[in-house]
Amino acid sequence: MRNQVVRHAFERLPSAVLGTPLGRVIYQTMLRNESHRKMNNHKQKRGVAK
Secondary structure (H helix, E strand, O other): OHHHHHHHHHHHOOHHHHHOHHHHHHHHHHHHHHHHHHHHHHHHHHOOOO
16 A cells, blocks of 8 residues: 555656656665565564564
């Protein structure tokens, strides 16, 4: 669900920002951080994380 929020926030930004390589990098980084967080939460629930 959180990924949807991130995407909506980026869709509100001017397309000029997303059109730049930097904007794309920030977007990819945020999406990657979200997926990592989900994985970590999942591991913690199963007691695998340190």
